[in-house]
Amino acid sequence: MSLLDQPHHDGSPLYVGTETPLLGDMVSVRVRTHPSDPVEEIWIRTTKDAEPTFHPCTIVERNESAIWWEGEVPVLNPECHYRFLLRRRDTHDWLTGAGVFDHDVPDAFDFRLTTHEPGPDWGRDGVVYQVFPDRFARSKAADERPTPDWAVPEPWDAPVVFDGTDSRTWLQLFGGDLDGLTDHLDHVATVGADIVYTTPVFPAESNHRYNASTFDEVDPLLGGDAAYTRLIDASHKRGWKVLGDLTTNHTGDTHEWFLRARSTGPEKDWFFFHDDGTYETWMGHDSLPKLDHSQPALRSAFTEGGDSVVAHWLDFGLDGWRIDVANMTGRLGATDLNHGVARTVRATATDRRDDALVIGEHNHDASVDLPGDGWHGSMNYAGFSWPVWEWLVSPTTAARPFGMPVPIPRRSGTQVVNSIRQWHGRLGFRNLQWSWNILGSHDSARIRTITGSGAQQRVAAGLQFALPGVPMVFAGDEIGLEGTMGEDSRRTMPWDRRDTWDEETLDQYAALAALRREHTALRRGGLRWVHADEDTLAFLREHPDGNVLVVARRAAGPELRLPLAQLFTESSAQVDASATGPRTRLGAAARVDSNELVIPASDGPAFSLHA
Template identity: 65%
Template sequence: MSSTSPGATPSLLHEPHHDGSVLYLDPEAPAPGWPVRVRLRTWVGDPVEAVWLRTSYDAEPVFHRCAEVGRDDSADGQGSVWWEGELPVHNPVTHYRFLIAGPDGTQRWLGAAGVVDHDPPDALDFRVTSHAPPPEWGREAVVYQVFPDRFARSAAADERPVPAWAVPAAWDDEVVFEGSDPRTPLQYFGGDLDGVTEHLDHVVELGATVLYTTPVFPGESNHRYNASTFDGVDPLLGGDDAYARLSAAVHERGLRLLGDLTTNHTGDTHEWFRSAVAEPDGPTRGWYCFRADGSYECWMGHHTLPKLDHTDPGLRAAMTEGPDSVVARWLRAPYDVDGWRIDVANMTGRLGATDVAHDVARTVRATAHAERPDALVIGEHNHDASQDLDGDGWHGTMNYSGFSWPVWSWLRDPASPARAFGRPLPVPRRPGALVQRSMREWVARHGWRATTWSWNILGSHDSSRIRTLTGSPEVHRVAAGLQFTLPGVPMVFAGDEIGLEGVNGEDARRTMAWDSPEGWDRTTMQVYADLARVRSEHPALVRGGLRWAHVDDDTLVFVREHPAGSVLVCARRAPGGAVELPAAALAQPTHDGAPARPVGEPEPLLATAGAPRALVVRDGVLGVPAGGVGVELWRL
């Protein structure tokens, strides 16, 4: 199936376009009270007569007229018209959309979810914030997630006694994950932090720039989300010294280290909780959500995970506020953690009528920045995180809703045994148009800045593995291609790169077979490394905008635009025919408003299946050749 040829029905590239990238919003991070230059791109064949910016000033709607500032005329009538207006950034978070007037009184709105002919809600507006931007390294990152118990064992691990709570397992044993088997959280493989340090070269070779480990604090489980203290590293992992060694080795290689902190709850063996139970009138009693009858709130009914009460000043001082808090202490030497992934961020500070979640997020961010000005804070959230991302809270989220679920629904093998994450039915297989619509709506909900700092996740320790979901190495590599080319930060769960499988989150926590590398999918591993390299070399894949160029059931084509050069991406889940795009609509825009540069000969960058192929521009048409399952990239 091919797109419309120039001169016929308009293509996706002819839609009015704006996003939060530097081509369309300047500056991207404005100072409070200063206006930003906002640009809109329309097609010369679209009879636009006038454009207004609609925003709000202290919640009162106002309109600002835009001016036509440039026109990219082309012989075939496929060029663009550029409109520009000034957007006052009066409030810390400013919402806006475009009112587009045409002939005979026609009116359309362009918001972050696309063009509509009706009056839309403000929830899908574009938005810009004058709060301080997240650290740039967080947007540039390729994150590699390690589950310490299953990643690697050092020789020292053999000398440690097996704890009383554990069910010991040999490194090549199968993971217990069926049903509610009580052994699941107790199965102990004995991976440790020195084992991680010994395999950092693998992380570097893959192109990752950030190492993120799930919790290292002691807990009576293999996952350690039921912490018994925040004052030290689990001796089973090698203790404080091993964590300091890991941190030193990570930073010597020019990488960053992210910790994992559970702010919603502790374990029931935590020293704070034991004190609260033993002393009903003691200082830590108010740190937890005890009921009048002496019982307590806990995470999702699990009595071993008592919930913390962030309305208590003592708890805040111990956990999130000030230089002596847990948040701050681990950011200092000798551990030098570069920031935190916050576990269960969506529930932290929320219980019934109480909702101090944003206060917690703001406090964690402020405390972290006071200790390390470039600290990164990412909140776990597996549904709509939009209310938690505006402004001065979490820098971004683990973007399951905006990335994982749409990609899963496009690439899922209907026969896959992979189990859905958080829903009673499997993720359905959907056509490209619905996947594109879902992605656009989630970018609108989360906002451009938060989207570009959020993590693009194909799977994690809480979900099925992408290889099991797709049922195919080739389709798995399509997923990886989208992970590294759509707006957001790729987060790779250790083992995805070699083709590890897993039916659900527990089964996904399989060990890395360091002693059996012959079983690794080396082709997929090389694709991950190549994608990381290309992403690091082309600013468009980190800071560029996003324009959709062509969508059908089995093909997604989009452009990441940037003044330094744009990148065209074609992803196919099944073999498909050639796609023809109007070349003038892809003309390379400039940051300074000068005439756009016409597309010359696109440079092949990468293909996940076979060698990169050249593109040809002929008679005003850029032709993407027919192809099989895979992802291809070209620099325009």
């Protein structure tokens, strides 16, 4: 089904005059309609202090492929919502961030402008590589470190235990360390990443280290502060960034703050103790006592000001934070301090480093937490991972669902487009640019296990790099590592078994990263859907520097014919309808036939990119 005849607007530079408006500005916005669409009027509906106001649009350009309408939005509040009213002779439709509706819909999907400062450019232009330190690589020094009493030591190629009733799941220690990661930065470069994100590095009595015993030093098992310095320095020398992982929601039950709190120390008010001596935790896990961010002394020690944990490690050399359980931080029952915590962490981070990045973990609807001056973006499971999983999941997968009590459903391309449209409308263009496109992480099944084949995974990777958002690659995905669930996905990298690597998939990741770096549209462009059916998706990433056409297939399909003039126009400085067509940058080559761009038939899953 062709989608090119639908009215379109998004937050990208082709449609919005500025991405960083000031309060009181008038911002020009544009709508594209098809020449065959009998739209007679378009009105902008926005609000002033929550009261609706309407502003007219006029036609500013007309050609054989599009009619362009333009109007102005007055930015009267820091978060400015707007939508478009399209009047035809007998109908009134609403154009929102979730698409076109022929009935009245809530404001939840409105487009938005924000006067808050955007995140740093490197945070939206880069590629993130996630490392679980214990399983990535061992340095020579790892052999010399004693095994702590809590740990169960394992040889590097031993199978991981992932049974929640078996304590070895969190006690197995394989000995990966930070110098091991530094030794393999050339591999990270091969993948095409330039942002290194590690899960927590603070001392803890587990292999995942989300139950920190202190925030004052790096775990000696990982090489201590000196090894962290070597990793950060080596990454910065390459022009890369390094992100830490901070648990603002909780500490470990062996944390020095909590131990003093249990001994009636001044930190007692930093946690939620009950009269019987029990305490609030993360999801019922006694090893993860929950923090009370209403306490000024806790904020001063942890998140607020130059002496806080947040500030200390940025001064140490980190470029930003990924915030664990960001969605639950500051929330307990009737208390909701989440926005305050987010604003405080961001303000502290950007005070220490102008271009600091703060990303919040969120595995469902992050839209209520993202607007404003808190998290720059989120780990976009709901708006990216779930739709892509559901389109590409193998019917026979052993992968366990993440965040759902039932198996991963299989959905059509049309359903996936509808889902992504609604999530993009809800999250907004600004937040999407800094949010992470995740195919899997240390908390979920591996994408190879979900899709069941290298060919399908390569389609998933294509979408990860081509849809709006920042690709986050979980170390090992690029070589086809498997895992049925989070703990099973934390398998060690098989450095000494290169014959087990999926080299074709590794090459695909590297090529995608290079293309994303080359084409501004893939990093900052808008998203206009071109075609969707059961097994095929096609969309444009649009930007004044040039458009990119993306075609993804999950199964064999016939050739796809698309009107060339509606894809690549003179305004994009690429081609016109009489040209030979765009260059195919990845996948099977397209051709031009009678002013149509012809995507060749496929005998199986396929991904192609044309610019």
